[in-house]
Amino acid sequence: MEENKKTCLYDRHVAQGALMSPFGGFDMPIQYRGIIEEHNAVRNACGVFDVSHMGEVIVTGRDATRFVNYIFSNDVTPASAGQCLYGMMLNADGGVVDDLLVYKFSETKYLLVINASNIAKDEAWIEERMNDDNPDTPGHPFRVDVEMVSDVTSELAVQGPEAEKVVGEVLGIGCSDLTFYTFKETTFKGHDILISRTGYTGEDGFEIYGADGDIVxxxxxxxxxxxxxxxxxxxRDTLRFEVGLPLYGDELADDITPVEACLTMFVKLDKAPFMGRDKVAAQKAAGAPRKLVGIELADRAVPRHGYEVLDTDGEVVGHVTTGYQSISVGKSIAMALVDSRYAALGTPLGVRIRRKVFPCVVVGKKFYKKSYKK
Amino acid sequence: MIRFSESHEYVRVEGEYGFIGVSDYAQKQLGNVVYVDMPEPGDELEQGEDFGAIESVKAASDLIAPVSGEVVEINEALADNPRLVNQDAMANWIVKVKLSDPGELDNLMDEAAYEAFCNKG
Structure with a gap:
């Protein structure tokens, strides 16, 4: 069996007694003091995550803007330098290859931050796309260079209402000037780093990229x-779940479209042609067969990934993608991918949890209100 | 008398009844317990078969019956306050059963053997 990779903070995690588990090909800390304590620290104060497992890809060159726009569902053209955008890479069928953040440095330089579990797949997919015809110059591929820098880039996420103060005062990195979804290149102890006001918790916070030594x-x-x-x-999972943020592998997959995942606001159909566009446009017009919804149980039983969702006659109409007995909301809630006919708010459904079917109802999937500082 | 299974359930035997719960070692491994899925009174447990589940924030773990018998009572307090398992796993049993085959207790570990089993990792 192939051994899992370790981040530069692996020794710290082990020394601090974290419970370690494989995730996306890495040995990652699942919890330190406890999921509930850590979750509440991020909601109420400040927490730090080692997210060095995330993948990074740098795209440069004359056609960088055109190429990124060809592989990415959101539109980087109107974005200014220093802006981050969320979106997806789509396959020809409109399914999601990965969801990612794109950092725009200039018209000729972009950073793509991709999921650890998809690094190999994404790299191969991006390399294939480089050989596609540039629709602007038929018969010619894109004039871009793509550099895979995951192995030399580490990352911390500092998240929570106190994050701005902590990053500024403890790390000495000025970040008050950053607005939501912007970034800057700055220094830490004289070394180049990158910091963005982004995150995956529904709270204010920052993501910081740097070399191993600086991150440690x-x-x-x-x-x-x-x-x-x-x-x-x-x-990290309970926090992102409560604010309805998707996780690749749960809410997103190669055979789940942005229409089904309710992410069409991150697919700009009116920009120049891009991979997956036509399928998404057609599905948006015709309606998707499935839809991602929130469900809420009356009982305390916990609906988990993969559990069947049933209609009131007991027919399977979908499955749970992520579910918890929510820490901040205090209820058993889940996101579920269901037949669109059962997606209306208030629809009564059931979830099979082991031997029993627990009644539930379709609700909005933003279970907890985000508190971003915009 | 108290006996433990390799799947970390205990049975405390009082006369012809057994009180089944999860060990202190198990509750520590689970972390914050958020739900206990219990059988109904009248259900029959069979040694080695699952009879419910105990859920932490992150995961569900099957409860495996350490002995066979009919459920005569469930610990209703756990329905409202599953964290009692974290506070005192040995006091907060999950089901009370009428033992159908006391001979099965011989397949289980006593406290000393169980402690050694846990330390072995």
């Missing part, structure tokens, strides 16, 4: 300060 030094400073809870992927 930042982690140590944050720990010494006592102002930042070390957090594992366990609460």
């Amino acid at each position: 030094a930042m982690w140590d400073l944050l720990m010494e300060s006592g102002r930042c809870e070390p957090c594992g992927l366990g609460c």
Whole structure:
């Protein structure tokens, strides 16, 4: 069996007693003190996550803007330098290859931040796309260079209402000037780093990219300060889930479209042609066969990924993509991909949890209100 | 008398009845318990078969019957407050059964053997 990769913070996680588990090909911390404590620290104060497992790809060259727009569902053309955009890479069938953040440095340089579990697939897919015809210059491929830099890039996410103060005061990285979904290149102890006001928790916060040594030094400073809870992927999942953010592998997959996942606002159909566009446009017009919804149970039983969702006659109409007994909302809730005929708010459904079927009802999937600082 | 299974359930035997729960080791491994899926009184448990589940934030774990018997009572307090399992797993049993085959207890570990089993990792 192939051994999992380790991030530059692996020794810190083990020394600090984190529960480690494989995720996306890496040995990652799932929890330190406990998912509930860490979750609440991020909602109420500040937590730090090692997200060095994330993949990074740099696209440069004359056709960089055109190429990124060809592989990415959102539109980078109107974005200014220093802006981040969320979107997806789509396959020809409109399914989601991956969801990602794109950082625009200039018209000729972009950073793509992709999911750890998809690094190999995405890299191969992006390389294939480089050989596609540039629709602007038929018969010619894109004039771009693509550099895979995941192995030399580490990343921390500092998240929570206190994050701005902690990053500024503990790490000495000025970040008050950053607005939501913007980034800048700056320095930490004289070394180049990148910081963006982004995250995956529904709270204000920052993501910081740098070389291993700098990321480890930042982690140590944050720990010494006592102002930042070390957090594992366990609460990263409960936090993102409560605010309705999708996770690739749960809500998104090669055979799930952005229309089904209710992410069409991140697919700009009116920009120049891009991969997957026509399928998404057709499905948007005709209606998707399935839709991602929120469901809420009356009982405390926990609906989990893969559990069947049933109509009131007991017929299977979908499955749970992510579910928890929510920490901040205090109810058993889930996101589920269901037959669109059952997607209307208030539709009564059931979830099979082991031997029993628990009644539930379709609700909005933003279970907890985001508190971004815009 | 108390006996433990390799899947970390215990049965505390009082006369012809057994009180079944999960061990302190198990509750620590699970972390915050958020739900206990219990059978109904009258259900028959069979040694080695699952009879419910215990859920932490992250995952559901099957409860495996350490002994066979009919459920005569479930611990209703756990329905409202599943965290009692974290507070005192040994006091907060999950089901009370009427033992159908006390000979099955011989397949289980006593406290010393169970402790050694957990330490072995």
